[in-house]
Amino acid sequence: MSRYRTVLKKCYITEEQNEIVNNLIEMTNHLSFSSYARKMLFKSSPIYLQFDFESYHDFIFQVRRIINNLRQLERIAEQSEDFDNERIFHYCVELMIGYEKKTSKQVKELVKRLNKKTR
Structure with missing residues (x-):
């Protein structure tokens, strides 16, 4: 050319x-x-990809709301000295935080891979 x-x-x-x-x-x-x-x-072979980040951000927002709700329940269990429930809620919070981090990492890696394919 x-x-x-x-x-x-x-x-x-x-x-x-x-x-x-x-x-x-x-x-x-x-x-x-x-x-x-x-x-x-x-x-x-032209490639056109579109990722709906708005839905992803809404999803992460809802996950963070769930984490906050679980933390509140954990605090209530702690104040009422219900140690079994406190441990359960703490475990749930840790699981949700791990899920959020893993999901965010996977989305970033996916976007990175898709960008490489469009070069």
């Missing part, structure tokens, strides 16, 4: 779309929109 380019292509996008494109450019380590667009448009 020649380095001399004579045809200019333009399109209008929304602010939200512009933010998404800028994030994609940054994640794929391209220096400009032009180089990113050429790379993505002229691959032998």
Whole structure:
């Protein structure tokens, strides 16, 4: 392919779309929109992936609410000197924290792998 380019292509996008494109450019380590667009448009097999981060963030928010509720129940059990329930709630809190960390790590690794496939 020649380095001399004579045809200019333009399109209008929304602010939200512009933010998404800028994030994609940054994640794929391209220096400009032009180089990113050429790379993505002229691959032998273009890949388009979209990950719904809003649903993921809502999910993590709900997990954290569950953790807070379990901590409150643990405190109540501690104050009432119900040591068996206190241990159970403490164990549940630790399990949920571990689940949240593991899930976050897996999502980050997935996004990283998907980004490598789109380069």
